Amino acid sequence: MKRRIRxxxxxxxxxxxSVIGLEKNTGKTVVLNQMxxxxxxxxxxxxxxxxxxxxxxxxxxxxxxxxxxxVSRGTYFVTSERDFRHRSFPATVIDLxxxxxxxxxMVFARAEADGKVIISGPSILVYLSEAVNxxxxxxxxxILIDGSTSRMSPGTPLVSDGVVLATGAALSMNLNELCRKxxxxxxxxxxxxxxxxxxxxxxxxxxxxxxxxxxxxxxxCHSPLTAKSLKHELAGRTIYINGSLTSxxxxxxxxxxxxxxxxxFSRVFFDEISLAKYERVGGRLEVLHPAHLIAVTVNPxxxxxxxxxxxKLIKSLEDKVDVPVLDVLEETSN
Amino acid sequence: MKYLDxxxxxxLSLIDPVTPMGREELRxxxxxxxxxxxxxxxxxxxxxxxxxxxxxSLKSILERIRDIRGTISNLSSGKILDxxxxxxxxxxxxxxxxxxxxxxxxxxxxxxxxxxxxxSFLDPDNAGTESFYxxxxxxxxxxxxRKELHRLQRNREKHGEESLDELIRQNLEIEDRVRADLSxxxxxxxxxxxxxxxxxxxxxxxxxxxxxxxxxxxxxxEISSGExxxxxxVNPELAASLSKSGKSFQPFSARFERKxxxxxxxxxxxxxxxxxxxxxxxxxxxxxxVPAKRASIPVYDAIVYYSGxxxxxxxxxxxxxxxxxxxxxxxxxxxxxxxxxxLFDEIGRSTNPVEGPAFLMASAEYLSRNEKCRTILTSHYExxxxxxxxxxxxxxxxxxxxxxxxxxxEISYYVDHSLVEIESNAFFPREAVTIARLLGxxxxxxxxIVRNLKESCE
Numbered sequence: 001m002k003r004r005i006r007x008x009x010x011x012x013x014x015x016x017x018s019v020i021g022l023e024k025n026t027g028k029t030v031v032l033n034q035m036x037x038x039x040x041x042x043x044x045x046x047x048x049x050x051x052x053x054x055x056x057x058x059x060x061x062x063x064x065x066x067x068x069x070x071v072s073r074g075t076y077f078v079t080s081e082r083d084f085r086h087r088s089f090p091a092t093v094i095d096l097x098x099x100x101x102x103x104x105x106m107v108f109a110r111a112e113a114d115g116k117v118i119i120s121g122p123s124i125l126v127y128l129s130e131a132v133n134x135x136x137x138x139x140x141x142x143i144l145i146d147g148s149t150s151r152m153s154p155g156t157p158l159v160s161d162g163v164v165l166a167t168g169a170a171l172s173m174n175l176n177e178l179c180r181k182x183x184x185x186x187x188x189x190x191x192x193x194x195x196x197x198x199x200x201x202x203x204x205x206x207x208x209x210x211x212x213x214x215x216x217x218x219x220x221c222h223s224p225l226t227a228k229s230l231k232h233e234l235a236g237r238t239i240y241i242n243g244s245l246t247s248x249x250x251x252x253x254x255x256x257x258x259x260x261x262x263x264x265f266s267r268v269f270f271d272e273i274s275l276a277k278y279e280r281v282g283g284r285l286e287v288l289h290p291a292h293l294i295a296v297t298v299n300p301x302x303x304x305x306x307x308x309x310x311x312k313l314i315k316s317l318e319d320k321v322d323v324p325v326l327d328v329l330e331e332t333s334n
Numbered sequence: 335m336k337y338l339d340x341x342x343x344x345x346l347s348l349i350d351p352v353t354p355m356g357r358e359e360l361r362x363x364x365x366x367x368x369x370x371x372x373x374x375x376x377x378x379x380x381x382x383x384x385x386x387x388x389x390x391s392l393k394s395i396l397e398r399i400r401d402i403r404g405t406i407s408n409l410s411s412g413k414i415l416d417x418x419x420x421x422x423x424x425x426x427x428x429x430x431x432x433x434x435x436x437x438x439x440x441x442x443x444x445x446x447x448x449x450x451x452x453x454s455f456l457d458p459d460n461a462g463t464e465s466f467y468x469x470x471x472x473x474x475x476x477x478x479x480r481k482e483l484h485r486l487q488r489n490r491e492k493h494g495e496e497s498l499d500e501l502i503r504q505n506l507e508i509e510d511r512v513r514a515d516l517s518x519x520x521x522x523x524x525x526x527x528x529x530x531x532x533x534x535x536x537x538x539x540x541x542x543x544x545x546x547x548x549x550x551x552x553x554x555x556e557i558s559s560g561e562x563x564x565x566x567x568v569n570p571e572l573a574a575s576l577s578k579s580g581k582s583f584q585p586f587s588a589r590f591e592r593k594x595x596x597x598x599x600x601x602x603x604x605x606x607x608x609x610x611x612x613x614x615x616x617x618x619x620x621x622x623x624v625p626a627k628r629a630s631i632p633v634y635d636a637i638v639y640y641s642g643x644x645x646x647x648x649x650x651x652x653x654x655x656x657x658x659x660x661x662x663x664x665x666x667x668x669x670x671x672x673x674x675x676x677l678f679d680e681i682g683r684s685t686n687p688v689e690g691p692a693f694l695m696a697s698a699e700y701l702s703r704n705e706k707c708r709t710i711l712t713s714h715y716e717x718x719x720x721x722x723x724x725x726x727x728x729x730x731x732x733x734x735x736x737x738x739x740x741x742x743x744e745i746s747y748y749v750d751h752s753l754v755e756i757e758s759n760a761f762f763p764r765e766a767v768t769i770a771r772l773l774g775x776x777x778x779x780x781x782x783i784v785r786n787l788k789e790s791c792e
Contacts (some may be wrong), residue, residue: 037369072487074486081418084417084418085416086417088502088506090468090480090509091417091467092467093417093418093465093467094465095418095464096421109419112480113480113487114487115502154455
């Protein structure tokens with residue numbers, strides 16, 4: 001029998017790991033729990049938090065209970081006061097900080113026995129980053145971030161060293177559609193980083209759409225969303241967009257050999273077709289903060305009960321992406 | 335709270351206590367009318383300042399202190415505190431004790447109650463940190479249950495689920511018992527906790543004031559029994575904005591009698607001076623140090639400061655109505671026989687030049703009837719020279735030698751803002767035309783003004 005790939009092995013040498021889901025019920029929490037379990041077995045000190053409130057405990061459509069994270073004795077976690085109070089295990093309160101979250105202050109704690117807790121961490125990037133650093137100061141060797149259920153998880157590459165992408169039948173019950181959508185996001189997660197010299201020049205620029213002219217960046221408009229009819233010569237030029245990039249703007253910028261630089265993959269709001277058109281004329285796309293994709297996990301089970309054949313799904317995805325693909329349900333079954 | 339429109343809000347905005355209690359103390363600062371209240375504030379600032387080397391460590395501790403007054407009130411009402419609240423109390427006691435040890439032997443107002451017992455209740459393992467955990471030591475049964483819980487969780491024995499749930503339930507039950515017990519033990523200390531919170535707020539505010547004093551170079555004023563004197567008074571807000579454009583504020587020095595009138599041409603800074611005196615007095619009466627190298631000023635029951643158009647505009651009054659309104663307030667103080675400092679900027683200016691001076695003369699006379707009050711007026715009117723018994727000042731104004739020698743500089747270069755006392759037979763400055771010219775008003779227009787002036791004199 002083929003030796004199973006352990007997700008914790010793939011995360012070797014990566015300190016801060018974000019798990020983001022392409023859709024609800026794609027198994028993000030299962031992946032987190034699996035990683036927590038594997039790290040515990042390895043004797044690694046782990047910290048866990050999440051990016052902001054993700055919504056109700058119950059999935060409104062299918063009424064599936066939102067799974068809680070299973071922490072073990074010695075795991076550090078950062079969650080809201082409200083969710084901390086609902087935990088089922090003894091814990092040490094280490095710190096309490098006011099991040100102005102609607103769920104109350106953030107509790108920094110350590111589990112003193114195994115148990116379950118809903119993790120709702122800071123929703124603002126600076127606070128998330130502070131929470132990560134604080135857990136690092138507690139001695140955490142690995143820090144897991146429960147990312148949002150959407151690829152639009154702003155700043156993910158800024159706080160995390162690696163990303164695990166969860167996808168599955170909940171995204172589409174059509175195998176081809178599922179693979180297409182997933183591999184598009186994998187492409188975005190794999191956008192190349194800009195060279196350091198250019199990065200340095202761009203990093204301090206404010207929001208808007210900037211065009212490089214004779215080595216200097218000039219702001220063409222403050223909101224990249226309204227940049228549709230630019231009268232400028234764009235062919236072969238470098239454009240930096242600090243903000244979101246939509247399909248219509250991407251198409252407006254599609255001229256021979258243009259090079260667009262975005263902050264990170266979460267700023268992408270264009271579709272595959274627009275990207276294909278943009279690339280057909282020789283356009284290139286880069287990001288200031290590239291992400292490091294560790295693995296793609298699949299949940300073959302849709303919340304409606306429909307199941308895609310796991311092996312076929314993994315195989316199809318493996319053909320399209322060049323990172324390991326794992327079935328989350330298979331992971332937990334042994 | 336509404337303050338005089340003299341820039342006091344700017345000063346307050348620079349005071350930056352780090353705890354919610356300190357910020358509350360700042361908001362609660364009031365206009366002090368008794369010497370001893372002002373002295374008490376001065377003394378506190380001096381005491382904290384003496385411990386200069388400690389300020390940094392005091393601040394780093396203060397920054398860690400949370401507002402736990404909600405939790406204290408839960409304790410008072412007999413509620414059982416949860417882990418987060420118990421943590422809050424423990425952390426508070428921890429930092430309060432740290433603060434107490436840094437302060438060492440200190441004066442009464444900053445003496446913190448001893449919270450070491452509170453801390454020790456919540457630190458059964460003698461960990462000595464602010465972290466809080468319902469430790470096994472807090473209940474004999476707890477250790478037994480948890481040991482078994484850990485064993486089962488490690489081994490996941492068959493048929494373990496049910497007994498695991500039972501153990502979790504037992505653990506929660508005992509934990510609740512411990513929380514109730516701890517809450518009961520802590521309840522008698524709620525007053526000490528509250529007292530500590532209040533004292534921390536006071537310390538925090540004074541530390542912030544001492545930092546303000548350093549930042550703005552404020553000095554302790556003397557409380558005088560009558561004389562009004564200051565040396566090198568500056569306006570911190572204006573000084574900061576001037577320094578941004580590379581200029582500096584020319585300080586004022588003066589000794590004012592009970593009735594003083596300041597004259598001077600346009601742009602010489604009469605209004606700035608009056609506004610700064612209003613600020614000086616307001617800061618002084620809030621117990622703050624002041625932006626003057628030396629100041630010896632008395633305590634008043636009230637200040638009436640009329641600065642001019644902008645103020646009335648904001649109050650929805652015409653300039654004239656604003657003036658009358660302020661005069662009424664001042665007269666009331668004169669009648670009440672309490673101490674008032676009256677600062678009027680160009681009284682009578684908003685009406686015609688025949689009646690205007692009459693307002694000035696009448697104010698100067700009436701407002702000084704009460705010995706407890708002091709009046710400082712500024713004026714454009716030549717009649718000011720004739721005010722009986724008034725001490726007269728002039729702001730030097732244009733330096734004509736500079737005007738002759740150097741052309742094309744900014745107007746501020748030609749103006750000397752020094753305040754000098756003059757006799758009533760002094761020459762009254764007439765420099766509006768020259769100043770308008772320096773400000774770049776068209777030559778032809780200036781010539782027209784000069785022609786008009788000559789005609790009216792003939």
